Amino acid sequence: GENVEQHPSTLSVQEGDSAVIKCTYSDSASNYFPWYKQELGKRPQLIIDIRSNVGEKKDQRIAVTLNKTAKHFSLHITETQPEDSAVYFCAASKTASGGSYIPTFGRGTSLIVHP
Amino acid sequence: DGGITQSPKYLFRKEGQNVTLSCEQNLNHDAMYWYRQDPGQGLRLIYYSQIVNDFQKGDIAEGYSVSREKKESFPLTVTSAQKNPTAFYLCASRRQSNTEAFFGQGTRLTVV
Numbered sequence: 001g002e003n004v005e006q007h008p009s010t011l012s013v014q015e016g017d018s019a020v021i022k023c024t025y026s027d028s029a030s031n032y033f034p035w036y037k038q039e040l041g042k043r044p045q046l047i048i049d050i051r052s053n054v055g056e057k058k059d060q061r062i063a064v065t066l067n068k069t070a071k072h073f074s075l076h077i078t079e080t081q082p083e084d085s086a087v088y089f090c091a092a093s094k095t096a097s098g099g100s101y102i103p104t105f106g107r108g109t110s111l112i113v114h115p
Numbered sequence: 116d117g118g119i120t121q122s123p124k125y126l127f128r129k130e131g132q133n134v135t136l137s138c139e140q141n142l143n144h145d146a147m148y149w150y151r152q153d154p155g156q157g158l159r160l161i162y163y164s165q166i167v168n169d170f171q172k173g174d175i176a177e178g179y180s181v182s183r184e185k186k187e188s189f190p191l192t193v194t195s196a197q198k199n200p201t202a203f204y205l206c207a208s209r210r211q212s213n214t215e216a217f218f219g220q221g222t223r224l225t226v227v
Contacts, residue, residue: 006157009155031213032213032214034215034216036218042220042221043205043218043219043220043221044158044205044218045218046215046216049215089157089158093213094213095213101146101209101211101212101213102148102160102163102173103148103216104160105150105157105158106157107155107156107157108155108157108158
């Protein structure tokens with residue numbers, strides 16, 4: 001099955017700095033890569049996603065890059081703000097037999113933005 | 116807010132008891148999932164269901180059971196056979212396509 005590794009487990013930055021979180025995946029057939037943000041005590045929510053037919057996607061201060069050859073994808077947050085503090089999860093999934101799409105998640109990165 | 120509801124938010128269980136966590140969605144999603152979240156472990160898949168009356172074991176199904184009698188509902192029972200049930204449980208759903216998952220707000224289960 002798919003294996004998703006996520007690094008670092010904890011990331012501490014000063015407000016205004018950039019933050020980068022990296023994930024690798026094992027199954028070359030995976031073709032959908034979402035990122036979720038989970039604030040303390042709340043549900044994970046999608047912040048950005050990318051499909052295997054593109055290499056980069058941006059949404060304001062957030063961007064995701066994908067390198068299919070190396071099987072890794074990264075989340076980039078620029079001009080970080082204290083409200084960006086949360087746990088971020090990457091995931092990978094693919095179209096499997098029988099139409100199943102089981103997302104496999106990384107272990108999460110706890111991002112702390114210091115004012 | 117999301118259209119997927121878990122209840123209760125907090126649940127306390129005595130050792131040896133079975134408990135059932137509720138998950139309901141009104142998003143008309145075919146697929147539903149149960150994850151367990153422990154600190155530093157990420158989201159681990161317990162069970163999933165792609166269609167009514169069908170479900171499959173995930174990576175850590177031992178000690179858990181589910182049912183999918185209705186499209187909207189996917190309850191999870193934590194049985195007494197689950198050796199370490201204290202955790203945060205998340206239910207999710209998504210369309211029958213490779214798209215984002217929508218999560219419930221979670222149930223924190225504590226064994227006392």
